[in-house]
Amino acid sequence: MEIHTVTEGTTEFTCNAYLLDGPDPVLVDAGTMQGVEDVIAERVDDLSAVYLTHQHRDHVGELDAVLDRFDADLYAYDDHPRRTASLEDGQEVDLCGEAYEIVYTPGHADDHVAFVGEKRVFSGDVVVYNDGAFDDGSFGRTDLPGQSRERLIESLETLLDRLSDTVEALYAGHGDVYRADPEGERESVRDVIERALERAERREPKYPDE
Template identity: 80%
Template sequence: MEIHTVTEGATEFTCNAYLLAGSPPALVDAGTMPGVEDVVAEHVEDLEAVYLTHQHGDHVGELDAVLDRFDADLYAYGDHPRRTGGLADGETVEIAGESYEVVYTPGHAEDHVSFVGETRVFSGDVVVYNDGAFDDGSFGRTDYTGQSRERLIESLDTLLDRLPETVSELYAGHGDVYRADPDGDSDSVRDVVARALSRAERREPKYPEE
């Protein structure tokens, strides 16, 4: 299946919004890039659904534009006025024709979930590969009101427990997509998550200004 980062090249702060061009097509997060719905339309004629990892502004800024353009369903863990379906921890959902387990991963956001499949994980902001703080395994910031480093540490531990050994691709809310070398000559996705967990457990400020 082709997966497109439809917010690539944005000039404003945005998350990575991922278009899964499967059957039927779906979007993970919407981002804040004006015209993102046009980029989606360059790849697919229709969009069945949008799945949110969480509802921070950089993930939902252009959500209405996407929903209006495609009349797509919206699935989210937290309440949203346009939500057509909820997400529950441990539930299996079909995204673009593939099965993913919903893993509740709060700490960065109270409504945060990750989507864990057999070969890839959409981790939102709970864990990223590189983000300017760390280059090979980082974690979502927890210094704003309503966030919790302790809860995020628990979420990373939970994600590790429920991550299949077969997962080889990490699609995070920020930074680069990480793909492990199929020959085993690079870190596994589990290695990346474990490194992020170890760094979060230091309980040191992620950024100097925290």
């Protein structure tokens, strides 16, 4: 299976939308980049489903365009007019032949989930590797209405509890993909998430100048 960041290189504010190119290709989040459906079509002939980490606009802005182009199913934790089926905490889903556990991770968004597999995690915005606020382990903002630092801290703890030691890659909603080194020369994904948790626990503003 190949994974492509189909929103890469855009100048628009968007999340990272990931195309999993394998048996029954799927998309994790849709982003806001106009024409993203054309980029997907350059890679695959069909798209079986879109899976949402959460429904903030930067993750769903072009969702309708993608669903219209491919007539794909939609899986989301929270209700959506075009949702095919709901996602539940602890549920196992198959993404291109690989099993992922749904982990409910609110705080940045009430409907936030992460997809935790044996090799990789699609973390949405609950934890990212770098995002302009922190390098080597950051977390989703919690200063806007409906967000909660305390719930996000609990979510990071839950994510660590449910994380397999075999996970080698972190595919976050923003910033770079993080890949650990099997030889141990780079930190593990667990190390990155633990650093994000430590920073969140300080309760300091993530963006102090705002």
